[in-house]
Amino acid sequence: MVFRFSTEQDCEMMRDLIRLKPFAAERGTTLDVWDNVAKSLSTALKVELKKKKEADLAQCAKDIVAESNRRRADREAELSDSDVSDGKQKQFDDGLAFEREQAQAKLQFDMEVQANNRNVILECAKNFSAALANKDE
Template identity: 55%
Template sequence: MVFRFSTEQDCEMMRDLIRLKQFAAERGTTLDVWDNVAKSLSTALKVELKVKQIRDRLNLLKTRFKTNEQRSKGASGVEESLHAVNIQSHYSDVDGLKEADLAQCAKDIVAESNRRRADREAELSDSDVSDEGSCVSATDSSTSRGSRASKRTNAFLAEVKRQEKRYKEQMDMKVRELEQKQKQFDDRLAFEREQAQAKLQFDMEVQANNRNVILECAKIFSAALVNKD
């Protein structure tokens, strides 16, 4: 069975992750917190989801977001639009399901930024056309007006670039913070797994020693009975 995440479901997942703060969980409780995330999201979406599905989805959203951010920085002065790509991989019923597509939340933010930029450019274009029309009637006044419009345009574009730079810096910082928390969680999970394996190995060794002791005792008793006879 294949489950495809939608934009609303991605946002719902991010809300649950932020609300339950799985990356800030105390040692030994991280798995319980992830289980709570899966239960909460399953209840909200009315679809049974597994922890592995949610973790795979989160990792894929981060990976796709970073890839598209790098492509956008390499463009010639224009941010590339982020298009959704749905890639699905199947797992068994036990392991769950993993699918990859674009970071929907990031896509919505960048799409809104592109839309606003287009509106600003349209406003600037209309302003330039109006200034050119006024130049026909009065050369001196149109020259002064064109100079003022040019200054306003330059100031406006500088402000737009400043805001875009600030937005990218904030997004980069959030991505780095999320990656750091994910690494801490993975390290903690690996440590807990190693502890569990070490405990299991110790228990197995204790059981083996107990069996050997029982066998040795049985041999001693048997030898004692034979000698007594």
């Protein structure tokens, strides 16, 4: 069954939410405020809502609040572990420095190989030229 609200009911719900401020409730009282919102809406709308639906909606709101609190606790724990974050940043910076050194060493090695290859090619060209000169004589 689809439950539709009239414009008047929507306005009443908004007034109730503004009055009760469920999102600004103090920590630990949030669920009580949402219970009050559900009760106020039931009486203000003068619509008998099924108990199961009310319980489901209240449970959904409680689950959302609990998840929000869990995330907040995770963020606070993450922020309090700034030493761990600093350690991770240092490890990351050290890794970048190591990779930079490795890249520079590889570049230097490649340049030396190219220089040696040029010298070998020049030496081969000299030997070949000398061999051709000796053959012509």
